[in-house]
Amino acid sequence: MMEPKAIVEEMMNKDSFSKWLGIKVLEVKEGFAEIQMIVRPEMVNGFGIAHGGISFSLADSAFAFASNSRGRHAVSTEVSISHLSAIKVGDVLTAKSKEIKNGRQIAVYSITISNQEDKLVAHFKGNVFKLDRDWNV
Numbered sequence: 001m002m003e004p005k006a007i008v009e010e011m012m013n014k015d016s017f018s019k020w021l022g023i024k025v026l027e028v029k030e031g032f033a034e035i036q037m038i039v040r041p042e043m044v045n046g047f048g049i050a051h052g053g054i055s056f057s058l059a060d061s062a063f064a065f066a067s068n069s070r071g072r073h074a075v076s077t078e079v080s081i082s083h084l085s086a087i088k089v090g091d092v093l094t095a096k097s098k099e100i101k102n103g104r105q106i107a108v109y110s111i112t113i114s115n116q117e118d119k120l121v122a123h124f125k126g127n128v129f130k131l132d133r134d135w136n137v
Helices: 004-013 016-021 052-068
Strands: 024-029 032-038 072-083 092-102 106-114 120-134
Touching (some): 004 024, 024 052, 032 052, 052 072, 052 092, 052 106, 052 120
Antiparallel strands (some): 032 092, 072 120, 092 106, 106 120
């Protein structure tokens, strides 16, 4: 079985969108991922704040990395996000994905997104279905 870090490296190699976001992987272990990005001017909406899809996408990447870190391919089945505070250009966002429940086929994750002041700006919840396929080199 591949190590969690190797799985995430493999995923990032093929993930053009996470690369476009500028995501940096800070930590990965079984059932957990911590990633970070900086909000750029092209990521804001007409209100001058980060488009909701930016925080959603950051959380979704952390969710994908954590849920696949145990060595089985996992795909999302249900997700939701609560935006708690405005995100601005230049904000450094950190997403932490923690496993809440690791079942045989279904797993549940809680993802928090904080800014550079350690202020919680969004909370994301996601469920995955584990496929009958392992990560291999």
